[in-house]
Amino acid sequence: MLAENLAISFQIRYHRSEVTIRETFVRLLDRFHRNGHRDGRWSQVFWALQDVNLAVYPGEVLGIVGPNGSGKSTLLKALAGILGADHGRIEVHGRIGCLMSFGVGFKANLSGRENVFVNGSILGLSQREVAERIDKIIEFSELGDFIDAPVRTYSSGMKGRLGFSIAIHIDPDVLLLDEILTVGDASFRAKAGSILDRFRGSNKTVIIASHSMGLIQKRCTRAVWLDRGRIRMDGDPSEVAKAYIAETEGPKKA
Amino acid sequence: MSSVVASNVSSTRVPSLPERYRRLWARRETIRYLTSASLKAGHRDKVLGHLWNLLDPLMFMLVYFFVFGILFGLSGGGRGRSxxxxxYILIGILTFRFISGVINQAANCIRGNRGLIHEINFPKAIFPVSVTLTxxxxxxxxxxxxxxxxxLGGIWPTFHFLWLPLLVGIMLLFTLGAALIVAHLGVFFADTTNVINVVLRLLFYCSPIFYYVRPKSEIPADTAIFLVNHQTVHTLYMLNPIACFFELFRDALLWGDMPDPRMLLYTTLVSLGTFIVGFAIFSRSESKFAKYI
Known part of the structure; x- marks a missing residue:
């Protein structure tokens, strides 16, 4: 693939609500009785991300840090187009490869090899393109003969390795990873880490959400600190990590 | 190399309808994979495997034949009548099992693929489409x-058999549309399955599977129960497109007639409408799916 230049700039506001028929019904009744007045109890709007402005360029490895629920995954999912934006817009140049969680999209009854074809196709590869890459994918995943066993027999580590291997071999221009480098054993992690360096070298973009400050400082060229859906800090990874650690551990020491 | 969009812009704006059709069409290979995957998984662990595709309709037909043909005495005497x-039952059963099977599965096809939907962005219509094709x-x-x-009954192919591909095509369009609507509802309301079950049961009894609704010279008057003798009632009854499909198939295959043109026109229009409406509402809200499941 051509190394397209990537520019992501967007403003996003995103709300999440669980709606059941009962709630809708109750809300309707509510509206009848109160003549249009809406009780806040029945509709809770949660803005997982608010006014996020971010531009990421090719060659950057961006780390996203932040406590649980700060919007890291939401941001990645919005970038991947999985969650539609409620406000603002997202612009991505090039093919996106993403891995939010490990192999959850695999079909349990099919073999690993069959799943590579299904997943590759969903990721936008043609049958021929998958066939060209299948050997490299299997080799990288280190699954060996297990590749022809049904995926239901895989351990979560094996699924994660296969998922990661597919994601990097589709030659994405933008790779989105959510906590992925915690998968697999130490040697696989090291290999996966070096892949990130290769991505950076070939002018592609990687965005990682992680809780591992070590990883952020070691692999990233830039870091963003998300706090309750807003960008708190954007800059050099070691400075962001330092500030983030100071904030989260500071109160305990005091 | 790849047909994947080189640049994609997503915003709060929903892509135009032709664009949504184009994106779905670009995913035809994925649909093929999903369909063959679920076909492989479907009968994999069964002793009789794909033989069940033949046995299922056969067995059900025999059950209904026993109950309604023999116990209720609707089949009339003799081998030919039997x-x-x-x-008559077989055509109804097979068609109904197809439509109801698709609608049943469609209600859960988006929730069932939650994992994939939260991992990658793609046109979600591939799921109801692949359910239908399976x-x-x-x-x-x-x-x-x-x-x-x-x-077995000594009915040899006539020219009217040629209507079959067209009729199957129209039925496919209708079922696809219904699947899209049901899949869409299934995302926003987890209760869809419960409602669907009742509606399908009602449709089962309100469609001519094991009783006659149309006076035909081939149907002996003493065995036929024309539940709907009254003209207006009959017209209302035949508004059910599923009933129309039965009758159209039976015209072409069993009675060796030209399918009733008015019924054919009506069914075509309803199917086309169902598909257009179904795809429009499904694809308009698919970007919201990930938030609800």
Missing amino acids: IQFML RMYDFLWGTIVIFAFLA
Whole structure:
């Protein structure tokens, strides 16, 4: 693939609500009785991300840090187009490869090899393109003969390795990873880490959400600190990590 | 190399309808994979495997034939009449099992693929489409049973058999539309499955599967129960497109007639409408799916 230049700039506001028929019904009744007045109890709007402005360029490895629920995954999912934006817009140049969680999209009854074809196709590869890459994918995943066993027999580590291997071999221009480098054993992690360096070298973009400050400082060229859906800090990874650690551990020491 | 969009812009704006059709069409290979994957998984652990595609409609037909043909005495006497009634039931059963099977599965096809939907962005319509195609495969196997019984009853192919591909195509369009609507509802309301079950049960009894609704010279008057003798009632009854599909198939295959043109026109329009509306509402809200499941 051509190394397209990537520019992501967007403003996003995103709300999440669980709606059941009962709630809708109750809300309707509510509206009848109160003549249009809406009780806040029945509709809770949660803005997982608010006014996020971010531009990421090719060659950057961006780390996203932040406590649980700060919007890291939401941001990645919005970038991947999985969650539609409620406000603002997202612009991505090039093919996106993403891995939010490990192999959850695999079909349990099919073999690993069959799943590579299904997943590759969903990721936008043609049958021929998958066939060209299948050997490299299997080799990288280190699954060996297990590749022809049904995926239901895989351990979560094996699924994660296969998922990661597919994601990097589709030659994405933008790779989105959510906590992925915690998968697999130490040697696989090291290999996966070096892949990130290769991505950076070939002018592609990687965005990682992680809780591992070590990883952020070691692999990233830039870091963003998300706090309750807003960008708190954007800059050099070691400075962001330092500030983030100071904030989260500071109160305990005091 | 790849046909994947080189640049994609997503915002709060929903892509235009032709664009949504184009994106779905670009995913035809994925649909093929999903369909063959679920076909492989479907009968994998069964002793009789894909033979069930033949046995299922056959067994159900025999059950209904026993109950309604023999116990209720609807088939009339003699071998010829029996086989005719068996075929009558078979066509109904097979068609109904296809449509109801698709609708049943469609209600959960988005929630069932939650993992994938939260991982990658793609046109979600591939799921209801592949559900429909998977069931279509079973349906086509079932037609083998029909042809076997046609031969058994001494009914040889006529020119009217040529209507079959067209009729199947129209039915596919209708079912696809219904699947999209049900899949869409299934995302926003987890209760869809419960409602669907009741509605399908009602449709089962309100469609002419094991009783006659149309006076035909081939149906002996003493065995036929024309539940709907009254003209207005009959018209209302036939508004059910599923009932129309039964009758159209029976015209072409069993009675060796030209399918009733007015019924054919009505069914075509309803199917086209169902598909257009179904795809429009499904694809308009698919970007919200990930938030609700």
